[in-house]
Amino acid sequence: MSDVLTPVLTDIWDAEQSWKLATYAARGGYDALDVAFAMSPDDVITAVKDSGLRGRGGAGFPTGMKWSFIPQDNPKPKYLVVNADESEPGTCKDIPLMMGNPHVLVEGVILSSYAIRANKAFIYIRGEVVHVIRRVQAAVAEAYAAGHLGTGLNGKGIHDSGYNLDIVVHAGAGAYICGEETALLEGLEGRRGQPRLRPPFPAVAGLYASPTVINNVESIASVPAIVKNGAAWFGSMGTEKSKGHGIFSLSGHVQKPGQYEAPLGITLRELLDLAGGVREGHQLKFWTPGGSSTPLLTAEHLDVPLDFEGVGAAGSMLGTRALQIFDETVCVVRAVLRWTEFYKHESCGKCTPCREGTWWLVQALTRLENGQGSEADLDQLLDQCDNILGRSFCALGDGATSPVSSSVQHFREEYLAHLAHGGCPFDPARSTAWSGTEVSA
Amino acid sequence: MSTPPLEDKTIAELREIAARYPEPRSGLLPMLHLVQSAQGRITPEGIEACAAILEISAAEVNGVATFYTMYKRHGVGDFHVGVCTNTLCAVMGGDAIFERLKDHLEIGNDEVAVQRQGDSRTVSLEHIECNAACDYAPVVMVNWEFMDNQTPDSAVQMVEALRAGHEVRSTRGPRLCTWREAERVLAGFPDGRVDEGPSAGPASLAGLEIARQRGWTAPEPGATPAVEAKESDA
Ligand SMILES: Cc1cc2nc3c(=O)[nH]c(=O)nc-3n(C[C@H](O)[C@H](O)[C@H](O)COP(=O)(O)O)c2cc1C
Ligand code: SF4
Ligand code: FES
Numbered sequence: 224m225s226d227v228l229t230p231v232l233t234d235i236w237d238a239e240q241s242w243k244l245a246t247y248a249a250r251g252g253y254d255a256l257d258v259a260f261a262m263s264p265d266d267v268i269t270a271v272k273d274s275g276l277r278g279r280g281g282a283g284f285p286t287g288m289k290w291s292f293i294p295q296d297n298p299k300p301k302y303l304v305v306n307a308d309e310s311e312p313g314t315c316k317d318i319p320l321m322m323g324n325p326h327v328l329v330e331g332v333i334l335s336s337y338a339i340r341a342n343k344a345f346i347y348i349r350g351e352v353v354h355v356i357r358r359v360q361a362a363v364a365e366a367y368a369a370g371h372l373g374t375g376l377n378g379k380g381i382h383d384s385g386y387n388l389d390i391v392v393h394a395g396a397g398a399y400i401c402g403e404e405t406a407l408l409e410g411l412e413g414r415r416g417q418p419r420l421r422p423p424f425p426a427v428a429g430l431y432a433s434p435t436v437i438n439n440v441e442s443i444a445s446v447p448a449i450v451k452n453g454a455a456w457f458g459s460m461g462t463e464k465s466k467g468h469g470i471f472s473l474s475g476h477v478q479k480p481g482q483y484e485a486p487l488g489i490t491l492r493e494l495l496d497l498a499g500g501v502r503e504g505h506q507l508k509f510w511t512p513g514g515s516s517t518p519l520l521t522a523e524h525l526d527v528p529l530d531f532e533g534v535g536a537a538g539s540m541l542g543t544r545a546l547q548i549f550d551e552t553v554c555v556v557r558a559v560l561r562w563t564e565f566y567k568h569e570s571c572g573k574c575t576p577c578r579e580g581t582w583w584l585v586q587a588l589t590r591l592e593n594g595q596g597s598e599a600d601l602d603q604l605l606d607q608c609d610n611i612l613g614r615s616f617c618a619l620g621d622g623a624t625s626p627v628s629s630s631v632q633h634f635r636e637e638y639l640a641h642l643a644h645g646g647c648p649f650d651p652a653r654s655t656a657w658s659g660t661e662v663s664a
Numbered sequence: 665m666s667t668p669p670l671e672d673k674t675i676a677e678l679r680e681i682a683a684r685y686p687e688p689r690s691g692l693l694p695m696l697h698l699v700q701s702a703q704g705r706i707t708p709e710g711i712e713a714c715a716a717i718l719e720i721s722a723a724e725v726n727g728v729a730t731f732y733t734m735y736k737r738h739g740v741g742d743f744h745v746g747v748c749t750n751t752l753c754a755v756m757g758g759d760a761i762f763e764r765l766k767d768h769l770e771i772g773n774d775e776v777a778v779q780r781q782g783d784s785r786t787v788s789l790e791h792i793e794c795n796a797a798c799d800y801a802p803v804v805m806v807n808w809e810f811m812d813n814q815t816p817d818s819a820v821q822m823v824e825a826l827r828a829g830h831e832v833r834s835t836r837g838p839r840l841c842t843w844r845e846a847e848r849v850l851a852g853f854p855d856g857r858v859d860e861g862p863s864a865g866p867a868s869l870a871g872l873e874i875a876r877q878r879g880w881t882a883p884e885p886g887a888t889p890a891v892e893a894k895e896s897d898a
Binding site (some may be wrong): 225226227228229230231233234235236237238239240241242243280300309310311313314315318319322323334343348349351352353354356357358360361364391392393394395396397399410411412413414415416425431444448451452455456459460468471472473474475479480481482483484485498515545547549553557558562563565568569621650652654655657 | 680684685686687689690691692693694696697716718727728729731732734735746749751752754755756757759760779781792793794795796798799801802805808809813815818834836838846849850851852853854855856857858859861863864866867868869870871872873874875876878880881882883884
């Protein structure tokens with residue numbers, strides 16, 4: 224049984240200048256390289272497979288299996304692309320990870336690239352986080368200078384292993400859709416970020432139509448400890464099918480919002496207990512388990528194990544473990560309308576169900592929030608969701624329906640109260656971080 | 665605002681960016697960041713320069729420039745203030761902050777405030793989407809640096825300090841540089857400010873602090889073999 228919290232990736236964050244190579248190396252940083260170079264690339268893939276690591280970017284696809292799909296008989300160069308676009312509303316783990324511990328990502332990139340036999344890797348970071356980009360740029364530069372990248376210090380490969388790797392840090396330019404892996408590749412090829420048809424999957428024809436692995440920041444950053452400590456060590460944390468540690472991000476109406484690194488399978492009740500509970504004098508109303516694209520849950524779901532299976536069985540998705548907490552002062556219609564405006568704004572326009580559908584959802588929700596219409600409009604709203612879900616070209620469209628349909632499912636009465644009241648019955652001032660502390664005029 | 669012409673040095677740097685990639689066109693996003701740094705916005709001249717270097721049409725470059733929200737056709741201020749109004753921040757007070765700043769600066773979304781007599785710097789205002797800092801809500805970004813846990817009053821004080829030309833620090837990062845300087849970092853040219861600011865802000869450390877107090881750690885590595893036992897090692 225592991226401890227309640229298991230800091231691995233976050234463990235260095237309270238160190239002085241934790242982002243520097245010297246700090247990282249003093250804690251055994253980059254030691255995993257020699258462990259890996261003594262193994263064959265296939266054995267590294269096997270170790271990651273055996274660990275049970277599943278993608279930390281939302282979908283939970285087994286990482287080692289993804290790597291094994293790279294056709295090694297394909298003569299084209301292989302590429303590793305790190306997805307550091309972190310833009311799913313509520314998600315806020317990769318950004319502090321890259322700010323406080325950029326070297327664990329760089330080390331993970333080296334190990335993962337070695338495993339898939341890539342000599343060039345890209346870290347695609349959303350553009351709106353300049354300081355995080357500085358930290359990753361500097362970590363890559365420090366790693367080159369120390370011989371952990373390029374052709375090593377003696378020109379005989381990294382640590383004289385004969386293996387060479389170059390990393391390019393690439394800044395995006397503001398587009399949520401570029402977190403979708405094929406849209407990200409379009410962005411990285413200097414094009415509009417619109418998703419590609421699959422198949423072919425990126426493992427076969429990705430960047431420049433070459434075999435490409437795309438993984439989330441936290442997935443790649445989890446690799447060094449797996450290589451160093453072993454698959455069994457990683458698998459000793461978490462649940463049967465959702466192994467290892469993960470960063471859980473608590474935000475909103477909690478006493479101590481922030482990052483909590485724990486074995487998968489912890490519950491919101493346990494996390495809230497650590498975080499001092501919901502905002503003083505208030506109760507939990509609804510929450511997202513993994514960002515705004517994962518269906519809303521309520522106080523009924525406090526004991527759901529936060530792993531892929533547990534949250535799935537509760538009718539939602541683990542997603543990115545972005546736990547946005549809303550108390551009873553928050554109007555669920557307002558919350559859902561705002562998320563829907565986001566999806567409408569970010570829809571790339573490539574397919575009709577999403578482009579038109581998100582527009583219609585905003586119209587319908589705006590009317591409901593203003594107390595206009597009738598109960599029949601609620602059913603129409605759900606119909607619109609049906610026309611988007613499963614008919615969109617990529618998962619952005621599907622995700623856009625999650626908050627809408629789950630909120631109607633759990634809070635139908637509240638939608639109706641808007642109609643009865645002729646508008647929103649909530650006072651938004653009561654939800655603010657400073658509510659109760661202001662002197663009234 | 666007058667637009668400086670593209671210098672030879674900038675053209676050389678645009679080529680340098682394209683050369684980082686196996687296929688030059690991959691450099692387009694950072695190249696457009698550099699155009700903004702050099703000229704304060706996406707200019708027709710900048711679009712032509714990128715097109716010429718990458719041997720694609722200006723229309724193709726334009727199509728990319730219009731797709732991404734960080735690229736601005738009309739200029740922004742020296743300090744571009746983005747208020748997060750995605751749901752979590754909006755609820756926590758982002759809507760109130762954005763309203764207050766619009767009132768105070770007497771502008772709407774995506775506009776530059778008038779430079780008053782005595783102001784040494786300009787500010788512009790935009791509402792932005794979730795910036796991956798929800799545990800610090802409500803969040804304001806200035807030139808894409810974090811200003812965490814803001815209130816309407818703190819945001820007004822901040823924009824006034826910026827207009828007066830005072831040094832302002834990110835709450836979780838360095839001294840703020842201008843928007844054009846920040847765009848240069850995004851183009852891949854570091855500015856030496858990397859070692860400013862903390863390792864992590866207070867919210868980032870919330871779980872770690874509890875783990876330290878209670879002595880919680882990840883399992884001891886020694887309990888399991890370092891490398892999975894391989895036949896060849898046996
Ligand atoms: C609209 C949309 C946005 C996404 N944004 C991100 C993101 O910001 N970061 C990320 O790692 N994955 C994101 N994903 C998931 C990626 O498509 C992909 O599954 C993931 O990067 C794979 O990495 P993993 O297997 O390591 O999780 C997004 C997916 C969609 C549909
Ligand atoms: S679902 Fe939306 S984001 Fe995805 S391809 Fe269609 S329009 Fe673009
Ligand atoms: S919602 Fe504002 S930073 Fe995430």
